[in-house]
Amino acid sequence: MLDVLGLEAIEESAYRRLITLPSESVEELAAALRVETSDLAAALDGLEEKGLVARSTATPGHFVASPPALALGSLIVQRQEDIRRAQLELGRLAEQYRGVMADRSDTDVIEVVRGAQAVAQRFGQMQRGASAEVLALVKASVAVVSADENVDEDAALARGVAYRVVVERAAFAKPGFVDLVAESVKAGEQIRVTGDLPLRLIVADRSLALLPLAPTAADSAGGALLVHPSGLLDALLHLFDLIWAGANEVLPSENGTTELSADRLDDLDTRILTLLLAGLTDQAIGGQLGLSLRTVQRRVSHLMDRAQVVTRFQLGHEATRRGWL
Structure with a gap:
């Protein structure tokens, strides 16, 4: 999770453990995380450089975690500033690219x-x-x-x-x-x-x-x-x-x-298609379903578009093939 702020996996594990403890030594922390002491020492140096941990003044040889809101907050602000600068540079590069695009063949x-x-x-x-x-x-x-x-x-x-x-x-x-x-x-x-x-x-x-x-x-x-x-x-x-x-x-x-x-029809379209394939005219279908002629024609046209056909005969064939009825 904290890798977006530039932390290695071992650094994140060490910091997460330290914020739950008053302090801990390198040896104890390495044993708890099951890593080599030398690897952990290098990770703690990195955390100290980032301001996430400090050496304990009360217990020599121990490390303490810095407050997350302060330490991580500063890293977030720094990363946001980096992103802002990158966005500005992106804008400049995009403008240069658009200028070149205008002259391209x-x-x-x-x-x-x-x-x-x-x-x-x-x-x-x-x-x-x-x-x-x-x-x-x-x-x-x-x-x-x-x-x-x-x-x-x-x-x-x-x-x-x-x-x-x-x-x-x-x-x-x-x-x-x-x-x-x-x-x-x-x-x-x-x-x-x-x-x-x-x-x-x-x-x-x-x-x-x-x-x-x-x-x-x-x-x-x-x-x-x-x-x-x-x-x-x-x-x-x-x-x-x-x-x-x-x-x-x-x-x-x-x-x-x-x-x-993939081919679901609503109930009204299913009834219209059933009556259409039964041989009824658009006017008769409208009378059966209480719809205007224009509404029937519009919905039949929509069905033909969905089936990607140009004739009503093709619509009947495609409706059967797709399992609409």
Whole structure:
């Protein structure tokens, strides 16, 4: 926990023990923590330099802990000042970068990332650097980092970054994938499901996109394209928005288990679809359900969008395939 303030694990353990005691010797503290005396002595020197411990004047050879509010408070203020300076430097660097971007050619807005390790690094950096939202298109096959290995996603969700992810339906056939998605949904991630996705994609804050590329005969290590603000990035964002609008929402099941319902319809849509497939006209459906013609037409249109079809005949086929009825 205190590693964020620059404390090593042995330093934190020693300080935590000392704040519970009037004082303790190096030998006693080393024995209690089960570490070498020489290692502990070095750790106490570090704590003394940081102002977290002091040598006891009452008992020679013993150490006492400094008050946490005073000692740790000063470290926190120092770290906050370091972060403030880093933020100022980030602003200056960003301004320089924007100036260079204005003079870049069309090819400069795309960076080629080569090798699986480099792609995985960029993948993590984008999530760690995201401040508002991460968008992703996830194909069934794994490109670089599998869903259960993506620890940066958990950390980003914990600090309030919104995730909107569209997953290929075939991915749910993988053992354990349904439970993994259920955990993500419970953590606040929005997940939708669709058929085949045209590509893999991750976008951070709608300002930087990464397109992992499958390995080829010429490049067995694979790679990715890193896309900066440009017309191409705008097109990728538009593609994501279209896929998101037509995909089906993933929701936890009502009984609280890890089962998911990716194609759940509300009761009214189910009744409309049942009557539609029975051959009733929109006017007749409205009369049966007490709805206006416009309302029936609007909800049928919404169902067609969800099913990603253009005709009502296709809607019937897709509704059967998805198990809506």
